[in-house]
Amino acid sequence: MGSTFSGIELGKRALQVQRKSLDVTGHNISNANTEGYSRQEAIHATNRPHTIQHGTGAGQVGTGVKIDEIKRVRDEFIDGQIREETSAQGKWEVKNDALEQIELIFNEPSDKSLRNSMDEFWNSLQELNNNPESEAVRATVRQRALSLTDTFNHLDDQLRDYRTSLNNQLKTKVNDINSYGQRIADLNAQISRIESMDQNPNDLRDKRDLLVEKLSKITSVQTNEMDNGAVTVNIEGQSLVWQDEVSKLKTVETASSDSKFDKTVEVRWDKTNEEVNFTNGEMQGLLEARDEEVPKYVEQLDNMAQELAATFNDQHHQGYGLSDTEMTELESNVQATPSDPLDGATGKFNVVVNGSVEDSVTVNSGDGLNTIANKIDGVAKVDSFTVDNNGDGAADTLKVHSSLSGTAIDLVNTSDTEAGAVNVVQKLGLKGTGAGRDFFTGKTSEVASGSTAGKADIVFVVDNTSSMDSIQEEVKDNLSNFIDTIKSKGVNDIQMGVIEYRDSNIIPKDFSGSNWTSDPDKVKATLANLDSSSGGSEEYAMQAVKDTINNYDFRSNEAGLQVKNAVLVTNEDADDEGQLSSTIDNANIEGLQVHGVYHEGTDIYGEDTSEFDNLTSSTGGESVDLSDSSWGSKLANVVGGAIGSAASSSEDNGEITAKNIDLAKAIKSEGGLAKIAAATKASDNADSNGVNDYAGDGGNALALSQVDNKKVFSSGTADFGDYYESNISKLGVDSQRAGRMVKNQEVLTKNLKQQRDSISGVSLDEEMSKMIKYQQSYTAAAKFTSTMDEILNTLVNGIKR
DSSP: OOOTTHHHHHHHHHHHHHHHHHHHHHHHHHTTTOTTOOOEEEEEEEOOOEEOOSTTOOSEEOOOEEEEEEEEOOOHHHHHHHHHHHHHHHHHHHHHHHHHHHHHHHOOSSTTSHHHHHHHHHHHHHHHHHOTTOHHHHHHHHHHHHHHHHHHHHHHHHHHHHHHHHHHHHHHHHHHHHHHHHHHHHHHHHHHHHHTTTOOOHHHHHHHHHHHHHHHHHSOEEEEEOTTSOEEEEETTEEEEETTEEOOEEEEEEEOSSTTOSEEEEEEETTTOOBOOOOSHHHHHHHHIIIIIHHHHHHHHHHHHHHHHHHHHHHHHTOBOTTOOOBSEEEOOOOSOTTSTTTTOOEEEEEEETTEEEEEEEEOTTOOHHHHHHHHHTSTTEEEEEEOSSSSSSOOEEEEEESSTTOOEEEEEOOOGGGTOOOHHHHHTOEEOOOOOOSEEEOOOOOOTTOOOOOEEEEEEEEOSGGGHHHHHHHHHTHHHHHHHHHTTTOOOEEEEEEEEETTEEEEEOBTTBSOBSOHHHHHHHHHHOOGGGOOOSSOTHHHHHHHHHOHHHHBOTTOOBEEEEEEEOOSOOOOHHHHHHHHHHHHHHTOEEEEEEOTTOOOTTTOTHHHHHHHHHTTOOEEETTSTTHHHHHHHHHHHHHHTHHHHSSOOSSOOTTTEEEOHHHHSTTGGGGSOOBSOOOOTTTOSSSOTTTTOOHHHHHHHGGGGOOOBTTTTBOHHHHHHHHHHHHHHHHHHHHHHHHHHHHHHHHHHHHHHHHHSOOHHHHHHHHHHHHHHHHHHHHHHHHHHHHHHHHHHHHHO
16 A cells, blocks of 8 residues: 555655756757757656555556656757768858959959059050150050069969968967867866766757867868767867867978978877878868969969060060160071062162171072072171071071171161062061060079079080180089089089080080080080081180170070079180170170180280180179189189079079069169160161161060960960960859859758757747646646645544544
8 A cells, every 4th residue: 555645745746847847948948049059858757656565456556757867859960961061161161262362362353453464564565666766655665564573473472471371270270179179078078977977968068069060160070979978079080089188280380392382381180290181171171272272373373474574585585675786697587488589579788797888789580598698698797598497398597697706787778669679678577686685584582591592504605626625624624623612502403504606606515405404424525525626716705705695595495594604615816805895794784694714824805814804803703724723613612602692682583483573684774765675676887876776666566565465375275365364264263163162051051950950959939838838737736736735634633533
């Protein structure tokens, strides 16, 4: 039989359970808007019944209700999906932000954009073609060019600054990962302790899940709950959190594997120093933006700057400025019909040498290109020949050059065009091969002390006659010592060349198809194999130096290497002081050091080496006597010092990039406007006033303006405008795609969170319904308890009476 007071106990339990259930409902309502909160339920269960063993009982009698647990309503599968999609959303949000920032940097279209700067520059060259003598137009060309180079520099700086910003963001995100990891580990400790007391730490679990979800936006995470309630958190296959321990990350600044950038930031595990390879989340987005997007656009700008400098300089080399007053070589256009280039017409022209008419040449009807060349070749002091420029095996181009060093030549039309004769010079397209002057270059950049300087060339200009055998041998024997001394200056990549000076011609000696080598043994072999027995020039050895300075082919090869030092190996007479002065002036302009290697007593300028010493000292070079066994070290100390400081003090640091593109010193100088090469020819025969007689010729300016249309990109299919517009369009497409991916991920995560909220979220309507239910149950339980009290009162007091 049950206890007399069992009814009171049953009512008490009912009151307690309904009261606790009301508390849970109130907790839900209070946290309806709390981030990460999961709805809780008080799970009711019948209390253990009382079994009647004897009497008239009917078996077991219930003893009321109890709360079995306060359950946290959560769907772990949906949680995992949300974390996965949140990681993808974080990645695309960062990439979208990065691409939008790059779009802002390029700022296309606008009046400050690169496209606008290029258009203004090309337009100014068109105007220069129309008014090549105008100083105002030349000033506009230079200013537009400066604006263009400044735009390249500015865009490169902004992209590099943004890359630095991305590195800083990486550091911030690593701090966030470590912070989340530590807080999750702390919660693991609390949860494990509470669960060991057979309690449910629901609110702590909510906090932990929220931290894991926030962490998943930064990087992809994998979780696994252990028996004690602690959760392990792995990122990219390695444990970030284990029980109450956290393995932290760190950032390390290292040298960048991309040669375009000095430093980069790597994320590593603090304990093992292993690099973390992120595959999703904001970290992956930041890394892709830093290592793929920014370098891609820096490289595209570099490609444009390099092609602009190379293509424009190549054309500028072929022209002459207002201050250029002589030509030493002329070249015709490629002739479509070399057998009759004048199409049956006739013509005449004078051959002018050093300002005086040396002879007149008459071209008869039907004369072929070779015949015309032979007629010119018959003129004293002038050589002429034909070459095959289009590769079809037939000579199609006429070349004319002076046969003596320091000789200026010109071809002046004398045809009676009114009588039907043609201007032969104009018809053949004969024009000078140019002053060989750069328009663009790379501006100075600082190199840290002790670092290796950039590539620089040493060109050995050998005046090759039979009397040079002994000098060449001594140069060859001392070459290793020479190179070793230069390397001691911190210059490890030395590009060397050998140029032979013979019969007024400059002949580069090849090294397996290249004019440049880093192997001193190849230079030795070349010096040893020079065929001096064939005889050499008895004229001006200094012409070799001058041509080396002025001729583009020997100042810069296809790899962009610049001649910094010319070592003149000579034993010849050179008695033209005007030639020497011109060489010195040009050397100063171009910033090239000229050095001399010769035997004591070498007959240079009338048995007086002072002028030769003047040349070397004025260019920062040095003259040394081969009879001094230490000449190699002495000369190398000067040359090596010059190369070692080239990257920090010279105008040109080798490869031209968007970061360093600038106008050449000659163009930026006070007299630089006159050096803009707008003309195709040069002479000062008319009045000897020091101004180019062809100042009104804007032919090369027109050719310069047409550089914009040259197909130099994408395997010869795109010009400058096409290439740039294609890149900007691709940027826009990539940005739009990233924006769409962000929206897609937002929709997906929103739907998943709505699914989770339908399960775990607090519905105020549902909670109000429960509150009423528990309130009414509480009231009923109170009434039941009161009734039992009355029954007991009657029983006790009635028996008493």
